[in-house]
Amino acid sequence: xxxxxxxxxxxYHPLQEEPELFKLYCDGEIVRDIKWETGYNHRGIEKLxxxxxxxxxxxxxxxxCGICSTSHPFAFANCIEEIANVEIPDRAxxxxxxxxxxxxxxxxxxxxxLAGHFLGYNTVxxxxxxxxxxxxxxxxxxxxxRNSYAMFKLGGVRRDIPNHLIPSIRKILAEFIPKxxxxxxxxxxxxVIHARTKGVGVLTxxxxxxxxxxxxxxxxxxVAIDVRKDDPYAAYPLVNWKVITxxxxxxxxxxxVRLLEMYESVSIIEQCLDKxxxxxxxxxxxxxxxxxxxxxxxxxxxPRGEVFHFMITDGGYTPVRHKIRAPSYVNIATFKKSCxxxxxxDATISLAAVDPCYCCTExxxxxxxxxxxxxxxxxxxLLKLSHEKTENIRRRI
Amino acid sequence: xxxxxxxxxxxxxxxxxxxxxxxxxxxxxRVTVDIPGKAIINISQYLYHDRHFxxxxxxxxxxxxxxxxxYHFSFDRTGLIMNLHVILPAEKPEIESLTGSFEGANWxxxxxxxxxxxxxLNHPNLEKLISQxxxxxxxxxxRKKPLS
Numbered sequence: 295x296x297x298x299x300x301x302x303x304x305x306y307h308p309l310q311e312e313p314e315l316f317k318l319y320c321d322g323e324i325v326r327d328i329k330w331e332t333g334y335n336h337r338g339i340e341k342l343x344x345x346x347x348x349x350x351x352x353x354x355x356x357x358x359c360g361i362c363s364t365s366h367p368f369a370f371a372n373c374i375e376e377i378a379n380v381e382i383p384d385r386a387x388x389x390x391x392x393x394x395x396x397x398x399x400x401x402x403x404x405x406x407x408l409a410g411h412f413l414g415y416n417t418v419x420x421x422x423x424x425x426x427x428x429x430x431x432x433x434x435x436x437x438x439x440r441n442s443y444a445m446f447k448l449g450g451v452r453r454d455i456p457n458h459l460i461p462s463i464r465k466i467l468a469e470f471i472p473k474x475x476x477x478x479x480x481x482x483x484x485x486v487i488h489a490r491t492k493g494v495g496v497l498t499x500x501x502x503x504x505x506x507x508x509x510x511x512x513x514x515x516x517v518a519i520d521v522r523k524d525d526p527y528a529a530y531p532l533v534n535w536k537v538i539t540x541x542x543x544x545x546x547x548x549x550x551v552r553l554l555e556m557y558e559s560v561s562i563i564e565q566c567l568d569k570x571x572x573x574x575x576x577x578x579x580x581x582x583x584x585x586x587x588x589x590x591x592x593x594x595x596x597p598r599g600e601v602f603h604f605m606i607t608d609g610g611y612t613p614v615r616h617k618i619r620a621p622s623y624v625n626i627a628t629f630k631k632s633c634x635x636x637x638x639x640d641a642t643i644s645l646a647a648v649d650p651c652y653c654c655t656e657x658x659x660x661x662x663x664x665x666x667x668x669x670x671x672x673x674x675x676l677l678k679l680s681h682e683k684t685e686n687i688r689r690r691i
Numbered sequence: 692x693x694x695x696x697x698x699x700x701x702x703x704x705x706x707x708x709x710x711x712x713x714x715x716x717x718x719x720x721r722v723t724v725d726i727p728g729k730a731i732i733n734i735s736q737y738l739y740h741d742r743h744f745x746x747x748x749x750x751x752x753x754x755x756x757x758x759x760x761x762y763h764f765s766f767d768r769t770g771l772i773m774n775l776h777v778i779l780p781a782e783k784p785e786i787e788s789l790t791g792s793f794e795g796a797n798w799x800x801x802x803x804x805x806x807x808x809x810x811x812l813n814h815p816n817l818e819k820l821i822s823q824x825x826x827x828x829x830x831x832x833x834r835k836k837p838l839s
Contacts, residue, residue: 340833504793506745506793524767524769525720589723619748623798
């Protein structure tokens with residue numbers, strides 16, 4: 295590396311919400327090389343999965359990532375249902391797709407907000423996160439949780455979306471569209487955002503293919519891959535929608551792809567709701583007696599790209615080997631191309647552009663009295679508060 | 692079966708005849724091809740460069756037969772996932788690295804080296820990926836002791 299200066303970002307740094315360490319080797323203002331260390335929160339989930347029954351693995355993989363907490367159960371369901379050769383009921387297919395698309399909306403909004411924050415444009419951050427709240431409320435109404443929804447199970451879904459809720463869901467989505475228009479307009483027409491993101495962190499089509507990158511990162515460079523279209527699952531082949539792509543491969547193109555994808559997601563949810571109204575309530579799962587010996591591959595399109603699960607079973611109750619590949623695993627490696635040659639100030643947004651997710655969800659909350667140091671609230675009290683809040687939201691709609 | 696997929700499988704059989712040990716077609720979109728370890732470079736290059744497959748990831752595990760690696764490739768236009776399956780001997784698990792063909796194999800080979808102790812020949816940098824500096828040398832957490 296010669297006598298280049300090293301600028302460290304991380305392991306704990308306000309730029310990213312999760313621990314990782316980037317070492318930018320700089321020559322003046324220009325980044326000449328980048329190295330990174332990850333693995334700060336490696337939890338051995340693949341190994342842990344080998345000690346869980348198939349029903350428990352759903353809850354385990356939900357905790358791989360807090361933001362895409364449906365994508366992993368989705369890919370796992372595709373994988374295990376391929377081994378067990380199960381066809382799930384139509385109603386479950388539509389519910390799965392609705393949850394998957396709602397997750398895409400909230401995750402893309404989260405990214406757009408953070409991107410605004412990284413650029414020093416905190417108005418975008420405040421607005422976008424404010425308008426993300428109704429989507430999270432919608433999750434709470436349907437599933438009872440803002441995150442980690444526990445909706446998926448082997449052979450279907452665990453909760454139905456009752457038909458009497460559908461008008462309220464439509465109303466929330468209808469109110470969301472003008473806000474999305476506002477955000478899209480604010481981002482796409484702003485000269486400052488253009489100046490900061492156009493031509494920055496460019497990934498060419500060849501880079502994408504070489505690094506095997508996926509998701510909006512690939513689609514923004516003109517590589518039109520989307521598991522929902524290429525290897526359709528759940529209700530995606532039953533509704534009309536299109537894959538959004540851009541050609542430029544810079545940060546602006548990635549933003550554009552994500553913003554326009556949200557419109558497609560809303561359209562998919564609305565079409566699924568139309569179909570749900572005509573299917574009998576309650577038929578949301580089939581019984582699966584056992585999972586035979588075999589091998590299965592399942593993938594699903596998460597907000598960040600393809601989530602891939604591979605499993606080998608031996609006819610028992612637990613997996614023999616369970617391989618999980620999250621999209622950031624392949625997308626983060628592209629930093630070598632997107633950051634080198636940029637200035638330090640542009641490197642930060644280039645790092646953020648692939649929407650990296652280092653998978654951390656471990657947490658526990660306890661509220662202590664400041665003076666007596668005695669715990670005021672533990673799990674039970676917080677859970678009670680949470681249930682009351684969900685009921686409040688349900689009453690409000 | 693999609694004629695394009697059929698054509699690929701026929702081509703594969705024709706081009707690499709003695710090296711293709713077995714082809715299992717689980718359904719229209721899931722195909723597993725058993726190959727010897729030494730054929731991995733040629734066949735993966737054929738899939739990646741000539742047929743424009745996308746490399747998804749590789750999964751490794753230890754079994755009674757030794758170390759098994761499944762290289763997962765996707766042919767996105769048709770939704771086909773092709774698994775190239777190799778078995779490496781337990782006493783000397785080593786195979787050529789695919790990083791010469793595509794950069795996407797870099798991290799996963801480092802990871803497989805780290806968790807199972809498989810050696811990837813000609814890999815540019817086999818440093819640890821997920822447990823830098825906080826795991827004992829020569830201890831491989833994903834190894835099993837298969838029942839004899």
